[in-house]
Amino acid sequence: MTGATRGIGLAVARRLAAEGAQVAICGRNETLLEQVKAEHGFLGLAVDVAEREAVQAMIRWLMDEWGHIDIVVNNAGITRDGLLMRMSEDDWQQVLNVNLTGAFHVSQAVIRPMMKQRSGRIINISSVVGFAGSAGQTNYAAAKAGLIGFTKALAKETASRGILINAIAPGYIDTDMTAALTEQQTEWIKSQIPLGDTGKPDDVAGAVVFLASDDSRYITGQTIHVNGGLLI
Numbered sequence: 001m002t003g004a005t006r007g008i009g010l011a012v013a014r015r016l017a018a019e020g021a022q023v024a025i026c027g028r029n030e031t032l033l034e035q036v037k038a039e040h041g042f043l044g045l046a047v048d049v050a051e052r053e054a055v056q057a058m059i060r061w062l063m064d065e066w067g068h069i070d071i072v073v074n075n076a077g078i079t080r081d082g083l084l085m086r087m088s089e090d091d092w093q094q095v096l097n098v099n100l101t102g103a104f105h106v107s108q109a110v111i112r113p114m115m116k117q118r119s120g121r122i123i124n125i126s127s128v129v130g131f132a133g134s135a136g137q138t139n140y141a142a143a144k145a146g147l148i149g150f151t152k153a154l155a156k157e158t159a160s161r162g163i164l165i166n167a168i169a170p171g172y173i174d175t176d177m178t179a180a181l182t183e184q185q186t187e188w189i190k191s192q193i194p195l196g197d198t199g200k201p202d203d204v205a206g207a208v209v210f211l212a213s214d215d216s217r218y219i220t221g222q223t224i225h226v227n228g229g230l231l232i
């Protein structure tokens with residue numbers, strides 16, 4: 001579970017633990033990570049998913065601890081919004097590095113053990129923005145759309161080994177990531193959502209639990225949209 005010190009990632013980690021999974025998390029905020037580990041009894045490391053070698057070391061450590069990894073949720077994500085005309089190379093690159101390359105690093109590190117196990121689930125957290133676009137988020141939209149192509153290609157690569165790769169595309173979910181929106185922006189967004197409200201982290205967690213369960217054993221390469229009807 002990447003990026004699980006708060007928000008959607010924390011809700012997913014808690015739900016998976018409630019379903020009986022042993023959970024390991026990583027995040028960049030070390031203080032918060034230690035708090036969450038202590039509170040929930042998760043394993044965890046302060047690892048930046050953009051750092052390939054740190055990710056590989058984390059997966060080796062988890063394999064030593066557990067001997068197997070059954071479910072991976074690529075959830076770590078950031079935004080660095082701005083119009084394309086003024087977007088710095090750094091804002092472009094950082095968003096791609098965390099949201100897309102991070103999922104590549106983690107998936108690559110776990111795929112060999114999963115292939116040996118002949119089972120495994122990888123669930124990538126994309127976004128409605130990867131499907132619909134959003135002005136001021138060319139970097140984020142590219143990364144999240146990229147994650148969908150990545151999900152489909154890896155699903156085809158690994159299906160014969162019993163590994164299922166799927167994605168979830170949340171709409172507007174109440175977390176720190178969306179807290180920066182003004183009240184006026186939030187009201188406008190709500191007015192665009194057929195179900196009339198923004199989502200909660202647990203709405204996404206429910207979809208992850210489904211994709212991690214035996215109930216989804218015949219589903220791979222797909223995206224579940226959790227957006228209140230924002231994009232139909």
Ligand SMILES: NC(=O)c1ccc[n+]([C@@H]2O[C@H](COP(=O)([O-])OP(=O)(O)OC[C@H]3O[C@@H](n4cnc5c(N)ncnc54)[C@H](O)[C@@H]3O)[C@@H](O)[C@H]2O)c1
Nearest residue numbers: 003004005007008027028048049076077127172173175177
């Ligand atoms: N909140 C929304 O409305 C929304 C909508 C669609 C998609 N998403 C996606 O859902 C995921 C979770 O979003 P959230 O709203 O909970 O965000 P958040 O900002 O509340 O949490 C992000 C988490 O990712 C971790 N993280 C960030 N960069 C990292 C890195 N380089 N390495 C490891 N961990 C890192 C943070 O420590 C934190 O735990 C993200 O991928 C985001 O793009 C969110």
